[in-house]
Amino acid sequence: xxxxxxxxEITSVVKQLCIDxxxxxxEDVLSALDKAIEEEESPTAREVLKELIExxxxxxxxxxxxxxxxxxxxxxxxxxxxxxxxxxxLKEAINEGIRQGYNDGYLRxxxxxxxxxxxxxxxxxxxxxxxxxxxxxxxxxxxxxGGGSENMSRVTMLTPAVGMEGIAEFVxxxxxxxxxNPCPPTIIGIGVGGTFERSAILAKKxxxxxxxxxxxxxxxxxxxxxxxxRIKKLGIGPMGYGGTTTSLDVFLEMEPCHIASLPVAINxxxxxxxxxxxxI
Amino acid sequence: MSQPIRLITPLADEDxxxxxxxxxxxxxxxxxxxxxxxHKRLSELINEGKELPxxxxxxxxxxxxxxxxxxxxxxxxxxxxxxxxxxxxSPKMIELGLKGMIGKGNRSxxxxxxxxxxxxxxxxxxxxxxALLAKSITKADIVAYPDLGxxxxxxxxxxxxxxxxxxxxxxxxxxxxxxxxxxxx
Numbered sequence: 314x315x316x317x318x319x320x321x322e323i324t325s326v327v328k329q330l331c332i333d334x335x336x337x338x339x340e341d342v343l344s345a346l347d348k349a350i351e352e353e354e355s356p357t358a359r360e361v362l363k364e365l366i367e368x369x370x371x372x373x374x375x376x377x378x379x380x381x382x383x384x385x386x387x388x389x390x391x392x393x394x395x396x397x398x399x400x401x402x403l404k405e406a407i408n409e410g411i412r413q414g415y416n417d418g419y420l421r422x423x424x425x426x427x428x429x430x431x432x433x434x435x436x437x438x439x440x441x442x443x444x445x446x447x448x449x450x451x452x453x454x455x456x457x458x459g460g461g462s463e464n465m466s467r468v469t470m471l472t473p474a475v476g477m478e479g480i481a482e483f484v485x486x487x488x489x490x491x492x493x494n495p496c497p498p499t500i501i502g503i504g505v506g507g508t509f510e511r512s513a514i515l516a517k518k519x520x521x522x523x524x525x526x527x528x529x530x531x532x533x534x535x536x537x538x539x540x541x542x543r544i545k546k547l548g549i550g551p552m553g554y555g556g557t558t559t560s561l562d563v564f565l566e567m568e569p570c571h572i573a574s575l576p577v578a579i580n581x582x583x584x585x586x587x588x589x590x591x592x593i
Numbered sequence: 594m595s596q597p598i599r600l601i602t603p604l605a606d607e608d609x610x611x612x613x614x615x616x617x618x619x620x621x622x623x624x625x626x627x628x629x630x631x632h633k634r635l636s637e638l639i640n641e642g643k644e645l646p647x648x649x650x651x652x653x654x655x656x657x658x659x660x661x662x663x664x665x666x667x668x669x670x671x672x673x674x675x676x677x678x679x680x681x682x683s684p685k686m687i688e689l690g691l692k693g694m695i696g697k698g699n700r701s702x703x704x705x706x707x708x709x710x711x712x713x714x715x716x717x718x719x720x721x722x723x724a725l726l727a728k729s730i731t732k733a734d735i736v737a738y739p740d741l742g743x744x745x746x747x748x749x750x751x752x753x754x755x756x757x758x759x760x761x762x763x764x765x766x767x768x769x770x771x772x773x774x775x776x777x778x
Contacts, residue, residue, distance in 0.1 A: 355775060357615065357757070361719055368725035372670070381660050381670040381723040381743075419669055421660040421743050430630055432742050461675045461697075461720065493768050494675050494698035496720030548776030552697065552719060554615075554757065555771020585721050 315397045316449040318593060320406035323398075323453070326591050327410025330455035331386060332418035334587040335378040338369040341524040342500075342561065342586050349498065349551075349558040358556030362498075365551075365584055380585045383420040384457030386411045386439040387517070393448035408437045423460065442514065454521060456588040462499060462581045465491035468513050471575040477536060480505060480577050485543045487579050488560065493553020495581045499560045500524070501544070502580040506568040512576035519564035520582045528565055537563045599753070603651030604692040606712045612758045614767040618716065619753040624655045624695070626747040628674055631738055632682040639685055646737035647746065650690035653716075657695075658743035659733070660723070668733040668749070670723030673697040676715070680704050687713045695756055699768055709764045716756035717767070729754040 343366065350362045372379040388407055398406075415422055415436040422436040440458075467487055471479055484503055491499075504515025527534035541563040550556020561584065570576055600608055602622035612618065625647055627635070638645055656676055660669030676696030683694065684707035692713050697720040700708075708714060718726055732750035739745050759767045 355771075364719045364722050364725055368719075368722040371728070372724040375724065377663065377724050377727070378660050378670040379724060380721045381658060381672050382674070383660060419661045419663050421658060421669070423658075423743075434742075464675065492699055493717075494677065496697060546777040548772045548774065550771055550775055552717060552757075553699075553768045553771065554717070555767070555773075555775045557775060583721050 314449070315395055316393070317397050317399050318451060320398050320401040320403055322593060323403065323406040324410040324413065326453055326593060327388065327407050327455060328414040328417070330453065330589045330591060331411060331414030331420065331457065334455050334457055334589040335383050335418060335420050336376050337373050338379050339586060339588070342584055343369060345524045345561045346584065349561065353556055353558045355550055355554070355556035357554050358550045358558060361551035361554065362558065378420055380459060381421055382423060382459040382461065383415065384459045384587065385424060386436055387456045387458050388439050388441045389444070389454040389456065389518070389521070390441065391444045391446045391452040393450045394445050395449035396451055404441055407441055408439055411435070411437050411439045451593045452590060453593070454588055454590040456521065459583060459585065462495035462583040465495040466580045468509060468576070468578040470509065471577055473575045475575070481536065481540050481543065483577055484540055484579050488544050489547050491581060492549055496583040497549055497553060497560065498551050498558045498584055500582040500586050501540070501560050501563040502582060503563065503565040504578040505565065505576070506570040507576060508570070509576055511568065512578040513580070515566040515568060516578035516580035519566045520580055520586065521588050522564050524562045533565050533567060537565050602653050604653065605651065609692055609712055609714045610762050612714050612761050614758050614761050614765045614770060616758040618756050618758060620653065620756060621752050621754070624653050624749045624751055624754065626657050626749060627654050628656055628658050628744045629678045630741050630744040631746050632679050634738060636682045636685065639689070649686055651692050653693035653695060654691060655695040655749065662733070668727055668730050671727045671730060672723030673718040673720055676700060683707065687711045700760060705760050705764060705766065708760055709762060712762050714758055714762060715760040717759045718756050726754070
């Protein structure tokens with residue numbers, strides 16, 4: 314049986330998710346910040362972490378964005394193969410949801426022409442990743458992504474001989490070089506394998522996990538913990554003022570790749586890990 | 594924690610010379626906002642020898658593109674943006690009398706050298722704390738380039754706006770010192 318879903322419903326859901334994601338910091342980040350205050354060695358760093366919690370409280374209570382950079386609107390949509398959309402163009406309906414959410418929610422519009430830098434005015438077009446899955450439901454995730462941490466992200470094609478150690482070294486060096494720029498404490502998404510573009514999508518998808526949620530593969534879970542421990546030793550600390558809390562978590566996703574290649578992507582996310590989802 | 598130092602803008606050489614990296618400072622008075630696009634335009638005017646829409650002498654520029662203000666509020670969320678994108682433009686502005694910059698992230702050697710030579714400082718504000726920082730902003734007016742939207746130059750009135758000294762007038766760098774103190778083998 315085919316299930317009919319009106320694209321107007323998609324617009325309405327996307328709109329609400331944009332506003333929710335920007336106003337309400339996810340619970341797992343709040344808990345992680347609380348825990349970091351207890352463990353952090355630097356008094357200045359503890360003050361910064363407290364400010365981030367206070368900021369999240371103000372944003373939630375006053376219904377204002379956590380951060381002025383309300384991001385480019387990244388959308389992951391998993392569409393059941395038994396769904397039939399009615400009433401218009403699905404992608405246009407998503408973009409309309411972005412338009413309404415960013416306007417009505419008093420969110421900053423950050424999309425611009427790459428060369429002239431002219432703002433598109435409504436934060437569209439959204440970055441839309443569609444996937445077809447079994448079933449008759451639609452799962453939409455809105456994950457607005459800020460520019461500061463995105464600018465520090467990288468994709469590279471390593472020599473397969475470097476192996477897991479080479480991957481870890483690339484990631485830790487990137488976090489070191491990024492330093493204070495991506496607003497630490499950060500969350501690190503790593504995509505290993507696939508192709509050039511697939512590794513980047515894996516890294517971005519890894520950031521949708523909740524903090525503390527390890528990769529189900531015990532070996533990969535251990536690598537995530539090892540990389541986090543190495544990042545902790547860098548001493549960058551919150552905002553780069555020095556300290557032991559540089560990243561809150563590391564998530565690694567892995568897929569097979571070409572026999573000649575080892576694609577690795579690192580997507581750096583600031584503490585404002587905005588991702589909210591809904592199932593229709 | 595040491596007690597914060599209260600300063601009122603515009604700043605004089607004596608105000609900035611007494612600051613050291615890591616100092617907590619509460620700024621009151623006027624700040625001007627500016628990001629990449631506004632800096633590019635100011636820089637073009639400077640190169641053409643034309644008058645600027647704002648007098649830079651003693652002023653502090655805050656690298657911020659706020660969210661739209663909700664009805665009844667002076668401004669939306671207003672935290673710092675990453676500063677390195679302003680590095681190509683900053684030395685000339687410091688030479689013209691700019692005394693302070695507020696942002697986040699590392700500055701280039703050229704900017705740090707200019708701060709040392711012409712007595713200016715670089716402050717960090719907490720990135721990602723835009724809702725909290727907006728509480729210290731009491732008024733915001735666009736004074737130049739309204740077509741740039743969030744990137745327009747705004748004149749902000751602030752009360753006890755909280756910042757930390759990242760680079761002082763002696764060439765010190767809090768980011769480097771912080772790593773030296775907390776990095777482990």
